[in-house]
Amino acid sequence: MGQSATVAETMHAAVLGSPIAHSKSPDMHRALYEHLDLPIDYDRIEVTLDQAADFMASLPQRYGSTQRLVGFSVTMPLKNALVPHMTTLSERVERLGVLNTVVFDESGQTRGYNTDVDGIRLALMQAGYQPSRGGTMAILGAGGTATAAVAAAADMGLDAVVLYVRNAQRAAEASAVATRFGLAVEIKSLPEFVQESPTHQAVVATLPAHAADSLAEHLPHAPLPPLLEVIYDPWPTALAQAWRATGSAVASGMDMLLYQGVEQAKLFTHRLVDPECVDWQDATQRMAKALGLVKQ
Known part of the structure; x- marks a missing residue:
């Protein structure tokens, strides 16, 4: 071999x-x-x-x-x-x-x-992401996986990330990483994601199990960008199911x-x-x- x-x-x-x-x-x-x-x-x-x-x-x-x-x-x-x-x-x-x-x-x-960065990029490509010049990635959460998602956004040709978080203070590290990778960054509250979800080129959800369930109930009935939800147990999550119900593609933590x-x-x-x-x-x-x- x-x-x-x-x-x-x-x-x-x-x-x-x-x-x-x-x-x-x-x-x-x-x-x-x-x-x-x-x-x-x-x-x-x-x-x-x-x-x-x-x-x-x-x-x-x-x-x-x-x-x-x-x-x-x-x-x-x-x-x-x-x-x-x-x-x-x-x-x-x-x-x-x-x-x-x-x-x-x-x-x-x-x-x-x-290689988490590669895992995020390739999972999103499998879910239908097309290489882009510019645009934003939405990242739900601001922990360690969120920083890898920031780097993936840079690799994917995007020029900005929006961090949707429950506690803005926890987003400081991911925000600093975005700056180091030359990306523009915004920090917004988690509920704001629902209405803004169709405006992004890709979405990475890094929240713990069930933390995004409330968002699933209010997603717009419109085409949505590829979603990677990094959870794989339990699966599918409420967010993944609601995302698929719009006809949009989802990749899992697996x-x-x-x-x-x-x-x-x-x-x-x-x-x-x-x-x-x-x-x-x-x-x-x-x-x-x-x-x-x-x-x-």
Whole structure:
């Protein structure tokens, strides 16, 4: 399958976070590495915020050598906490201040990446977003995923974001990120989104489960832009159902999980396979199947 070198021993990867038992990342990563015939195992490791520094320091003892590590997928609450522990950072992470991927090189050094941005962009494209010159992305919420959505808006050719939030003070970080990516930014109250929803080129909802239910009841009966709601359990949400009822396209958190995972897998395998020899469309389908999704 295009291996660039013979791998004599098992390599290691894992998803880190807390709680982690529900994570579906092992399903899709294991399916891919089995398909590529790569000796990479992939585990779930419970790591709390307080344990982050000790965990990173323990890696040589835990694995014998960090040279046997290919990478970690990183979920909450560690996306900020692991940034100071990286040897180097991608330009994207330097601007965001948040990572979701740790990659180990041949010498065991670490580099932080953020593929959540790719997951958002690709999920919206799957839902019908067309590349644009200008326009706005609506972002519901202002947490860590909202900052990734800001970066995705820049990647997608948009020139502004509107943050619809329950507490304007919490939007300060996402607003600062927008400025660093050269985007205009407005902060508005969450209820204002309902009437303004048709005016955007794309919408990303990052709110907790049921937090957007009240919005669903009042959506205009008009064509709406592609929506990515980053929740995948419970699914579909009230907002997703109401959005679809207008005939408009919706992507779920499972779609985002898939596409960010594909980009992670490219990073994890780059020193074990020739990427030009991997059919990544087929790889995506295999990972989607492992998640219970069907992709064309």
